[in-house]
Amino acid sequence: MLDELKKEVLLANKSLSENGLVTLTWGNVSGIDKQSELVIIKPSGVPYEELTMENLSVVNLDGELVEGKKPSSDTPTHLLLYKRFPEIGGIVHTHSPYATSWAQAGRDIPVLGTTHADYFYGSIPCTRPMTETEIKDNYELKTGHVIVEAFKNRHYKETPGVLVHGHASFSWGSSAKEAINHTIVLEEVAKMGMWTEQLKGDVLSIDRALLDKHYFRKHGKYSYYGQN
Amino acid sequence: MLDELKKEVLLANKSLSENGLVTLTWGNVSGIDKQSELVIIKPSGVPYEELTMENLSVVNLDGELVEGKKPSSDTPTHLLLYKRFPEIGGIVHTHSPYATSWAQAGRDIPVLGTTHADYFYGSIPCTRPMTETEIKDNYELKTGHVIVEAFKNRHYKETPGVLVHGHASFSWGSSAKEAINHTIVLEEVAKMGMWTEQLKGDVLSIDRALLDKHYFRKHGKYSYYGQN
Amino acid sequence: MLDELKKEVLLANKSLSENGLVTLTWGNVSGIDKQSELVIIKPSGVPYEELTMENLSVVNLDGELVEGKKPSSDTPTHLLLYKRFPEIGGIVHTHSPYATSWAQAGRDIPVLGTTHADYFYGSIPCTRPMTETEIKDNYELKTGHVIVEAFKNRHYKETPGVLVHGHASFSWGSSAKEAINHTIVLEEVAKMGMWTEQLKGDVLSIDRALLDKHYFRKHGKYSYYGQN
Amino acid sequence: MLDELKKEVLLANKSLSENGLVTLTWGNVSGIDKQSELVIIKPSGVPYEELTMENLSVVNLDGELVEGKKPSSDTPTHLLLYKRFPEIGGIVHTHSPYATSWAQAGRDIPVLGTTHADYFYGSIPCTRPMTETEIKDNYELKTGHVIVEAFKNRHYKETPGVLVHGHASFSWGSSAKEAINHTIVLEEVAKMGMWTEQLKGDVLSIDRALLDKHYFRKHGKYSYYGQN
Numbered sequence: 001m002l003d004e005l006k007k008e009v010l011l012a013n014k015s016l017s018e019n020g021l022v023t024l025t026w027g028n029v030s031g032i033d034k035q036s037e038l039v040i041i042k043p044s045g046v047p048y049e050e051l052t053m054e055n056l057s058v059v060n061l062d063g064e065l066v067e068g069k070k071p072s073s074d075t076p077t078h079l080l081l082y083k084r085f086p087e088i089g090g091i092v093h094t095h096s097p098y099a100t101s102w103a104q105a106g107r108d109i110p111v112l113g114t115t116h117a118d119y120f121y122g123s124i125p126c127t128r129p130m131t132e133t134e135i136k137d138n139y140e141l142k143t144g145h146v147i148v149e150a151f152k153n154r155h156y157k158e159t160p161g162v163l164v165h166g167h168a169s170f171s172w173g174s175s176a177k178e179a180i181n182h183t184i185v186l187e188e189v190a191k192m193g194m195w196t197e198q199l200k201g202d203v204l205s206i207d208r209a210l211l212d213k214h215y216f217r218k219h220g221k222y223s224y225y226g227q228n
Numbered sequence: 229m230l231d232e233l234k235k236e237v238l239l240a241n242k243s244l245s246e247n248g249l250v251t252l253t254w255g256n257v258s259g260i261d262k263q264s265e266l267v268i269i270k271p272s273g274v275p276y277e278e279l280t281m282e283n284l285s286v287v288n289l290d291g292e293l294v295e296g297k298k299p300s301s302d303t304p305t306h307l308l309l310y311k312r313f314p315e316i317g318g319i320v321h322t323h324s325p326y327a328t329s330w331a332q333a334g335r336d337i338p339v340l341g342t343t344h345a346d347y348f349y350g351s352i353p354c355t356r357p358m359t360e361t362e363i364k365d366n367y368e369l370k371t372g373h374v375i376v377e378a379f380k381n382r383h384y385k386e387t388p389g390v391l392v393h394g395h396a397s398f399s400w401g402s403s404a405k406e407a408i409n410h411t412i413v414l415e416e417v418a419k420m421g422m423w424t425e426q427l428k429g430d431v432l433s434i435d436r437a438l439l440d441k442h443y444f445r446k447h448g449k450y451s452y453y454g455q456n
Numbered sequence: 457m458l459d460e461l462k463k464e465v466l467l468a469n470k471s472l473s474e475n476g477l478v479t480l481t482w483g484n485v486s487g488i489d490k491q492s493e494l495v496i497i498k499p500s501g502v503p504y505e506e507l508t509m510e511n512l513s514v515v516n517l518d519g520e521l522v523e524g525k526k527p528s529s530d531t532p533t534h535l536l537l538y539k540r541f542p543e544i545g546g547i548v549h550t551h552s553p554y555a556t557s558w559a560q561a562g563r564d565i566p567v568l569g570t571t572h573a574d575y576f577y578g579s580i581p582c583t584r585p586m587t588e589t590e591i592k593d594n595y596e597l598k599t600g601h602v603i604v605e606a607f608k609n610r611h612y613k614e615t616p617g618v619l620v621h622g623h624a625s626f627s628w629g630s631s632a633k634e635a636i637n638h639t640i641v642l643e644e645v646a647k648m649g650m651w652t653e654q655l656k657g658d659v660l661s662i663d664r665a666l667l668d669k670h671y672f673r674k675h676g677k678y679s680y681y682g683q684n
Numbered sequence: 685m686l687d688e689l690k691k692e693v694l695l696a697n698k699s700l701s702e703n704g705l706v707t708l709t710w711g712n713v714s715g716i717d718k719q720s721e722l723v724i725i726k727p728s729g730v731p732y733e734e735l736t737m738e739n740l741s742v743v744n745l746d747g748e749l750v751e752g753k754k755p756s757s758d759t760p761t762h763l764l765l766y767k768r769f770p771e772i773g774g775i776v777h778t779h780s781p782y783a784t785s786w787a788q789a790g791r792d793i794p795v796l797g798t799t800h801a802d803y804f805y806g807s808i809p810c811t812r813p814m815t816e817t818e819i820k821d822n823y824e825l826k827t828g829h830v831i832v833e834a835f836k837n838r839h840y841k842e843t844p845g846v847l848v849h850g851h852a853s854f855s856w857g858s859s860a861k862e863a864i865n866h867t868i869v870l871e872e873v874a875k876m877g878m879w880t881e882q883l884k885g886d887v888l889s890i891d892r893a894l895l896d897k898h899y900f901r902k903h904g905k906y907s908y909y910g911q912n
Contacts (some may be wrong), residue, residue, distance in 0.1 A: 023412060023413075024409065043455065044455060045453055045455055070454075073445060073453050097416065097419055097420050097423065098423065100341060100420050101420050101424045101426075101427055104420060104421075104424040105424050105427035105431055107428060112560045113556060113560040113623060114623045115551050115624070129435070135437040135438050166341050167341060168341070181480065185479075188479050191553055192557050195554065195650060196560040197427070199558060199561035199563060199650060199653070200561035209588040210586070213591045213592070213595055224529060225529050226500050226501030226526075227499065227525060251872050252868060252869070271911065272910050272911060273909055273911055297911060298911055325875055325876050326879065328799060328876055329876050329880045329883055330883060331797065332797040332876060332877075332883075332887065333880050333887055334884065335883060360891065363894050367901075394796070394798060394891075394894060395797060395798045396798070422883060426882065568788045568850070569787065569788040570851045571784060640707060648781050648788060649788075651781065651785035651878060652785045654785075654878065654882065655785055655786060655788075655789035655878060656791060659790075663816065663850075665816040666814070666850060669820070681757050682729030683727065683730065683754055
């Protein structure tokens with residue numbers, strides 16, 4: 001069942017550690033099958049090298065386990081994002097160190113260069129801190145809610161990632177593989193953003209014209225990057 | 229004798245360098261057999277690639293060599309911790325660079341995010357500086373004493389690691405393998421803590437509710453992380 | 457056709473990722489055949505591991521595709537540099553993190569030590585920000601223009617690299633291979649320059665005598681470094 | 685001739701890049717045969733992977749080539765150190781990034797922890813800047829002179845390394861292998877020293893008692909570290 005998607009989610013989870021994006025078991029990738037509305041996600045606490053097609057968790061959008069091991073404790077966050085951001089095909093959550101440091105600092109990552117503009121059309125938001133009530137009651141679901149709240153004035157397809165305040169990042173894309181790429185970009189711009197500030201404290205976002213140029217040479221109908 | 233424990237301690241010592249937690253021979257791992265009260269520990273000054281089941285040191289709680297090579301010069305610190313923190317099964321000492329930098333700065337590592345809260349229930353303490361007398365007389369034993377002193381108001385099982393002022397870290401756990409995991413976590417939160425401060429100087433600890441949520445979703449009877 | 461040059465450009469593109477100078481597909485290397493005035497360059501959006509002698513793009517100096525896949529979107533920048541800096545044999549563009557952070561900070565890299573002086577005879581310039589008109593109209597060509605403008609008062613052979621404001625670096629050399637070496641040097645001096653400033657805020661450039669000594673012991677007719 | 689020493693110098697040169705201590709060809713290791721007063725040193729500009737027993741340079745203390753390829757341009761510095769620091773058996777020069785950043789900042793590395801105290805009995809000095817005359821006339825020899833000058837009030841055996849102002853480090857030891865170890869230590873304490881300052885600006889050197897304890901538990905007749 002869903003063998004192709006399982007394979008993609010399996011490879012994406014393993015690529016987290018191959019790309020240096022994860023420590024121990026602190027990250028998980030999921031993918032959704034739009035037809036059946038089933039989500040494949042990393043099982044909770046299982047090391048990446050022990051993941052197989054068989055032990056991956058399959059859950060429905062109500063969070064009920066359909067197949068495999070007990071799913072990641074972050075599953076309710078993933079499920080909410082699939083419901084509220086309907087064109088997403090894959091989601092990555094991980095504690096990669098630079099992005100996590102921005103999340104711990106509680107700061108949005110400003111657009112400081114074209115590397116950022118090539119993938120994220122504007123700053124990468126950090127959510128507001130969660131309230132004590134949100135933390136105590138259905139924490140993982142409420143984590144999804146504060147993420148969605150951060151996208152009130154921006155589009156999830158143009159900004160395919162977020163920092164959860166005091167926690168770490170979530171990234172997404174049309175597929176698990178694209179979500180991994182966005183995670184790589186997020187970590188890289190987090191790193192270069194920190195260094196840029198260290199070189200010049202009062203650094204400003206790049207001009208709108210440069211943001212537009214780089215974002216739209218890669219996205220949308222006037223894009224001209226790549227082979228298509 | 230104690231072959232299973234020896235194997236675990238051997239692998240744990242080798243994993244120090246595989247995980248980038250050690251330079252040259254600046255780290256050692258031990259494990260205790262509760263039944264016989266014998267401790268297996270890295271021999272002094274032996275490179276990790278030369279460690280074998282045969283040359284590992286076996287000592288009793290009085291520090292007497294029972295088998296193998298001359299034990300690590302840090303053995304008296306390990307032995308004191310086994311005596312005073314009775315539920316510990318394994319201990320790691322290493323000069324990993326981020327944790328050591330906090331130790332050299334003489335600072336506790338505050339709880340700046342959920343990565344920390346997942347493993348350490350509160351800040352990771354730095355001991356007070358040792359006195360000249362403590363340094364000159366039974367230095368390695370007194371190192372154990374200042375560690376124990378730092379745990380007067382916290383529990384060693386909830387905070388499985390410490391920074392020794394001007395020196396480096398000790399971490400522990402129910403086994404040598406768990407102690408290695410805690411060392412990995414300590415180094416990672418030391419790194420992200422430094423970067424978080426660089427991004428936002430006056431960064432505060434996360435709220436108690438978030439600390440509780442993350443610590444207790446992984447520990448204790450209401451935990452729901454992992455497959456059990 | 458041009459098999460030797462293709463091979464060199466192929467290896468140089470692959471060496472970008474082997475040397476940790478590139479993330480995803482954010483870099484491209486080209487080489488020129490002076491006889492035929494044909495330029496070999498990385499095709500747009502193709503991962504480094506999929507590059508072959510066959511899919512490399514061959515273009516003439518007017519930017520017309522002669523052979524292979526659609527060339528890098530940065531091709532007009534490369535072509536302008538070949539026209540204006542006639543003794544260049546190879547060009548590298550990449551978003552390596554330290555150099556890119558200086559570009560994002562909009563700063564020249566000063567000569568802070570002999571490592572820099574061994575390869576770059578003076579500071580490594582950062583271009584002025586491009587205007588909205590330059591960005592909107594023929595962006596990649598205009599990127600070349602602002603680079604050339606930055607070399608009004610210095611020689612491109614003595615300073616074989618540049619930072620494009622808010623973007624990333626371009627480096628060059630007598631061949632693609634030498635351009636890769638200059639990219640490695642640029643990234644290394646960008647890194648050490650940042651760290652030097654962190655250790656001593658008001659750090660000054662090294663003395664002219666030391667700059668001359670190191671540059672000219674490796675370059676020009678009085679050089680005495682190496683086997684020739 | 686001198687096959688054993690050649691082998692050691694060969695391995696030490698190759699270990700520079702294996703330990704991440706060198707970029708391109710920016711480092712060289714030498715060893716001396718006390719009997720014959722011949723020095724084996726890396727040939728100038730040859731990549732580490734092309735080094736063999738046959739192309740290593742053999743020079744006498746007057747700098748005359750006895751065998752092999754043209755020696756490193758830094759040879760006169762090595763030779764002066766062998767003459768003035770008579771108990772040295774091996775020397776390493778390299779531009780490793782953290783040590784070089786301290787050299788570029790023109791600062792001594794203070795003793796901020798026991799890692800440093802285990803190998804260097806006091807701060808690691810940075811030489812004074814060289815004068816224009818020293819730079820223009822016999823530069824590499826004069827580099828040796830300013831190093832020796834920095835040891836007027838300390839012993840080269842207790843402080844087996846130095847930073848040359850605006851340039852990079854030299855380290856030494858009883859053998860080429862020990863010199864490599866001291867280079868590893870120097871780079872590590874340079875890194876942790878920078879980070880310690882970033883965590884606590886006004887950090888002080890450790891107490892004399894702790895410096896003595898750690899240095900002398902590894903060195904001299906009362907040492908008790910290691911298997912002997």
